[in-house]
Amino acid sequence: MFHRILIANRGEIAVRVIRTCRELEVETVAVYSTADADALHVKLATEAVCIGPAKAADSYLNMSALLTAALETGCDAIHPGYGFLSENPEFADLCRQCGLKFIGPSGDVIRQMGNKAAARALMRSHGVPVVPGSEGPVSGPEEAAEIAEKIGYPVLLKASSGGGGRGMRRVDAPEDLPGLYAAAQAEAVACFGDGELYVEKLILHPRHIEFQILADSQGNVVHLGERDCSIQRKNQKLIEESPSRALSDDLRRAMGEAAVKAAKAAGYQSAGTVEFVLAHDGSFYFIEMNTRIQVEHPVTEFVTGLDLIREQIRIAAGLPLSVRQEDIRQDGCAMECRINAEDPREGFRPAPGRVDFLHLPGGPGVRVDTALFNGCELSPWYDSLAAKVVVHAPTRLETLRKMRRALEELIIEGFPTTADLCHLILYQPDFIKGRYDTGFLEQHMEELLQWDCEGMK
Numbered sequence: 001m002f003h004r005i006l007i008a009n010r011g012e013i014a015v016r017v018i019r020t021c022r023e024l025e026v027e028t029v030a031v032y033s034t035a036d037a038d039a040l041h042v043k044l045a046t047e048a049v050c051i052g053p054a055k056a057a058d059s060y061l062n063m064s065a066l067l068t069a070a071l072e073t074g075c076d077a078i079h080p081g082y083g084f085l086s087e088n089p090e091f092a093d094l095c096r097q098c099g100l101k102f103i104g105p106s107g108d109v110i111r112q113m114g115n116k117a118a119a120r121a122l123m124r125s126h127g128v129p130v131v132p133g134s135e136g137p138v139s140g141p142e143e144a145a146e147i148a149e150k151i152g153y154p155v156l157l158k159a160s161s162g163g164g165g166r167g168m169r170r171v172d173a174p175e176d177l178p179g180l181y182a183a184a185q186a187e188a189v190a191c192f193g194d195g196e197l198y199v200e201k202l203i204l205h206p207r208h209i210e211f212q213i214l215a216d217s218q219g220n221v222v223h224l225g226e227r228d229c230s231i232q233r234k235n236q237k238l239i240e241e242s243p244s245r246a247l248s249d250d251l252r253r254a255m256g257e258a259a260v261k262a263a264k265a266a267g268y269q270s271a272g273t274v275e276f277v278l279a280h281d282g283s284f285y286f287i288e289m290n291t292r293i294q295v296e297h298p299v300t301e302f303v304t305g306l307d308l309i310r311e312q313i314r315i316a317a318g319l320p321l322s323v324r325q326e327d328i329r330q331d332g333c334a335m336e337c338r339i340n341a342e343d344p345r346e347g348f349r350p351a352p353g354r355v356d357f358l359h360l361p362g363g364p365g366v367r368v369d370t371a372l373f374n375g376c377e378l379s380p381w382y383d384s385l386a387a388k389v390v391v392h393a394p395t396r397l398e399t400l401r402k403m404r405r406a407l408e409e410l411i412i413e414g415f416p417t418t419a420d421l422c423h424l425i426l427y428q429p430d431f432i433k434g435r436y437d438t439g440f441l442e443q444h445m446e447e448l449l450q451w452d453c454e455g456m457k
């Protein structure tokens with residue numbers, strides 16, 4: 001086992017990793033930018049090192065500062081969390097070259113899965129179903145139009161290096177394609193420095209279903225069931241739950257097997273997520289693989305009883321998985337609400353600020369992952385995730401009720417959040433029945449905000 005792990009991240013995920021390290025009796029080194037000098041992860045780690053100014057490019061994305069900090073403080077491994085450098089193959093390679101274990105898959109695997117067009121091609125060649133579309137990247141708008149004609153409109157143009165819903169455009173008609181192609185490409189260049197695009201058929205009203213997988217260095221690969229992440233705003237997740245109401249046992253088995261096949265095709269090691277879209281007729285298609293821990297991992301931790309950070313660390317240390325597929329159970333239901341410092345009434349505009357008063361929910365089956373505390377400043381420099389409220393109960397109805405009361409207990413004074421919107425969603429009849437798809441929020445946003453105005457809480 002490792003002696004000391006540097007956590008190349010901040011916020012709730014840095015705190016989350018520190019918790020498991022303490023339980024494993026592994027020391028931790030926190031890193032922080034000058035904007036984060038008073039942050040919670042800094043207080044909780046064994047040791048903390050300032051790695052630069054507020055701007056992420058100069059601190060949390062500064063590879064040499066991170067590697068120097070790790071070496072100077074005697075670390076033997078680095079946990080990247082999510083975001084920042086977690087899916088940067090060069091950083092994974094550099095860690096190895098410096099004699100530090102990167103807690104995640106190899107640089108080569110990250111590289112291959114990070115190019116979504118290449119990942120698609122690999123999956124297809126291994127018999128994992130992918131959305132109908134281009135074989136790989138397209139050469140330009142003419143080829144995209146040819147493919148769109150063949151598979152039929154509407155289609156999605158997607159950036160090979162895309163993420164966070166950026167570099168993606170829906171095209172409904174041939175005459176719109178050239179303009180939307182240029183827009184998607186420009187956004188992809190601006191966000192990812194890579195304008196390569198590929199084409200997928202747009203699956204109408206799909207559900208976003210992802211499978212958590214674990215793979216060790218001995219070649220064992222298991223899946224831990226699914227998370228339904230269909231409640232999204234602007235292609236970004238807001239509420240996640242497991243199990244999904246959309247899966248029969250047979251479908252769950254088939255998708256779980258496809259996820260394991262995908263991980264094996266990639267030569268994967270560590271915790272990872274295989275994302276699918278599920279169509280109304282029960283057909284499902286691989287869309288991408290995330291080669292890191294996900295924000296929504298606590299949902300899976302609740303239903304399986306496993307600590308995914310612990311599994312990641314064990315795998316990186318060369319230990320075998322602590323479970324076999326036949327021992328994994330999905331026990332009860334779990335749900336997560338993301339509490340972002342955003343104003344849903346203003347297009348989810350980020351609205352960071354000072355926490356004037358904080359009260360977090362508790363009680364049986366309630367977990368809150370956050371780095372907030374009374375009087376702290378939610379920094380405008382980084383992402384707007386303020387807290388994750390996660391609940392677990394034997395049935396979905398009890399889970400819903402528990403989440404309602406957890407959100408009623410939550411008090412964050414100082415800035416607007418998505419908590420009220422999440423609370424309203426929990427009363428929406430289709431959501432209660434589990435009948436929703438990725439279009440749910442867009443479709444119901446106006447109605448939900450109307451309820452809010454009428455004081456329905």
Ligand code: ADP
Nearest residue numbers: 131162163164165166200201202203208235438
């Ligand atoms: P990103 O990496 O930018 O998050 P993804 O490929 O994971 O992009 O897609 C983000 C979301 O867009 C998915 O969760 C899903 O809701 C939607 N989506 C992606 N591909 C398709 C598709 N082919 N048809 C319909 N919806 C899709």
